[in-house]
Amino acid sequence: MDHLWQFNFQGLSFTLKERQQLGIYGLQPPYVRTQEEQMEICKTFIERLELPLTKFVYLMDLHDTDEKLFYRLVSENVEAYMPIIYTPTVGLACQKSSQIFAKPRGLYITSNDVGHIYDVLKNWLVPSNRIICVTDGERILGLGDLGANGMGIPVGKLALYTALAGVNPEISLPITLDVGTNNKELRDDPSYVGLVRPRMTGQEYDDFIDEFMEAVVKCFGQHTLIQFEDFGNHNAFRLLHKYRERYCTFNDDIQGTASVVVSGLLACTRLTGKKLSENVFLFLGAGEAAIGTADLTVKAMEREGLGLDEARGRIWMVDIDGLLALDRPEGGVDGYKQVYAKKHEPVKDFAAIVNDVKPSVLIGASAASGAFTPDILKAMATFNERPIIFALSNPTPKAECTAEQAYTNTEGRAIFASGSPFGTVVLGDKTYQPGQGNNAYIFPGVGLGIILSGIFHVNEQVFLIASDTVANNVSDEDLAVGRVYPPLSNIKECSIQIACNILEYAYAEGKSDNT
Template sequence: MNRPARVVAQSTSSDSPQGMTLLRDPLLNKGTAFTEAEREALGLRGLLPPCVLTMETQAQRVLTNLRTLPTDLEKYVALNALHDRNEALFFRVVVDNIDEIQPIIYTPTVGLACQKFGLIFQRPRGMFISSRDRGQIAEILKNWPYSAKLIVVTDGERILGLGDLGANGMGIPVGKLSLYSACAGVHPEACLPIVLDVGTNNEELLNDPYYLGLRERRLTGEAYDSFVDEFMQAARKTFPGVLIQFEDFANHSAFKLLHKYRDEACVFNDDIQGTAAVALAGLFSALRVNGGKLKDQKILFLGAGEAATGIADLVVSAMMAEGASEAEALRRNWLVDSRGLVVGGREGLSGHKLRYAHTGQAPISDFLTAIKTLKPTAIIGVAAVGGAFTPEVLEAMAELNEQPIVFALSNPTSKAECSAEDAYRYTKGRALFACGSPYDPVTLNGRSFVPRQGNNSYIFPGVGLGVIASGSKLVTDEMFMAAAHTLANCVGKEDLAQGSLYPALPRIREVSVRIAAAVADVAYQRGLADGPAPNDVKALVQSQMYEPHY
């Protein structure tokens, strides 16, 4: 996967892209880096300034311009324009400056970009399949010019913590797939972002003159189910063996779709399974600091949707692997939703919450009281309720625990449960902290803390690469468990000493290789892979990675 699927020959053969056609193809365009010989052979003389620049000079020019822009949204737009005209240069800039660029092309900036999608729209990327296309989806997918190995698809109903953004949600699949290529080397040509536009119930968008999606109420019920099923069948037929990642579907759709397709198709839901793996890896790292065992922890979740129950399910499996019974493990995981503590007998509980609706506990309406009553060792925020981890909450956790585990995982930043500075300040520097949005280092009482994001980008790129490299027919929970252990093992003692529960982001390609190899190992061991296991799984993974260069 380290070479482009289409190669520009240095000839004038009729089947080679030439002239302006070549310059307008982002997968092949090199801009001012085309050599004198290439310009002569490919009909580019006069179409470019005479100076030939190296890729390194081009990249530095991009960064120089980028750093003069006053807002992150303007930087997002500039990078998006680069992506549209020169894929290799775009990914070179991202790979070499991942700490600086990832927060721009993904969280937290991508949330605002989705909200402003119609206003900042430049060129279409990916595919928009609407409910008006029912009965024709297979034909429409044939319009995609490349052979997709990986699809990230959303219906835009629950974009990050921002809610229903309809077709504006396209920014999420585009951003996710950019990270697949940058963080794990999945070739851009293998990646297909898709929005299933089934309408929106967002009144603001319905009245927005720049909104580019269907101006209709959301499709629901059997009509929605049959539409998604048509898409699933068509996608698998058009792109045999394709890996499909469900992204930012609302709870009621996310669980249903995952359960419907996970045993018959190569699919996963990053909000449920990817979030679970990265959170579990963070817990493993935190326990290396305080010396505890996972099976002895009591975890209280603020949130009871896809992320919370996904994390809880994987934590339960990990606790059981340490010797706890299922009943014991379940009892150590509690959920708080908008109505308070999830307990047995409460009316109106949806299916995914029932597993954690414990009996014998009186209802509790607020999070702080739940902490004082249950005495958790860890709190995990995944409800997108900004500021919910108040000073009182953090102080209560510090009173109960010598080193409280505090994960404020919601994003974008406006939805974060607390800032890194507050987490450390109100626990007197004792919190083992992870965040969903980036924060600068914090200095408290002469000690410097370096918080790191519990970002799914540590997990899903490597999982996807491992699945693609092995040709796995399914994506299993065992693969996410392997990914969590591998990620935790990538965290060094130096990281832990400065409060970092995840490895430094510039190591992400190394981390993704290790995760991909672990995932592929599971596929081979379980008979899910396409063919026998190679002698060196890691070498197989690395051989398929895309490197952005000319």
């Protein structure tokens, strides 16, 4: 029955001769459809579906039944379908995952598998994986702990590796590490498909992740790229620093997010006429995305000639306890936040902080919907001729402000970007097409470059290369309509250029194991 597996992945496009040779003649209707015909039928059907979640379910079913058609449909219609299979719709799909579960995708490794993770990995049918995307489901987008329901994230990420960078899907493996969930609502849901137990923590958790990493290398080889996704803040940085010199790995929430934000900031310099290092940055949020972005921004400013301390001094941060200030009485400042803490009196009111710091760049990574209020946006317009407003939280309902709010409250002078897509905004006689700072501009090209070059240790220079590449793909026409990212329709070209630039870097610096 092996022919039935092939049958699932080409659908009605098998010719009569192929059907006879494969022994599937009679298992399909007699009509032979070209892939072009099938694509038009799919697009027509999707357009008739009203709900994004219904469109998601349809596309995932297509992925299961006709993989070639799925990838061609997505890769040739990125702007239409990426928001469905990725942000923002994937967030809702994860929330509803147990209810819409129809067919397993990827590999589930649970805390019950301690001591046997290698055996679980061997159950994956393809033995030559080069990219693994893994989550433990603790911090899915801005939605929190979704446990085993987070599988949609690695599945969606790896689908984009293929659609946007041409990576063979056979070498990719989505994995969810189900170590339980602290989401009581999920544990009480009779339809929940994951382990019904609180999260594994402490040394027990660390030993579990250690075993997983070692098992991956034993099963698939040392050069397997392991991409971490949506781990909790308290684990994300710790695991990245623990493993980055021992394995081929990166954390997309930290490094991929940083790279795409810095690419947008670099493009902004063409509109403001200021170097990156001439800005003052204020972050709302001090989690993994914010810290990663701040760290890469510092490296970019160092490249322009600033010293490390001077570069860090231009970055201010606010977390749930207020401004990161030295010796603040509530919340403290520890871990990776410490380098951005300022000698300043503790302040909790965000609007007061904005008016005090007078930033030129406001970056939201807080999942605090509406935190960039009209008064704050108006204040930004008084400090700056072209205020930079990046409302990056996902999904869309978590954004710190909308595109329309940013333009309206700054007299149309804001340079705006968001994490989830916003539509065209018309203000007077001006039409704005805001850009989306989507990690999909970065990770497919970075992953492809790592695989092709044989880079083993993924350093920050790789992500600066990706930032430069994306920024260089922003045209004057894009900037004229307020877009600081290339159109999503150009994302495949960006991915290939990123991979090529990483290859050049790897060979020039002796970082490649493929020489």
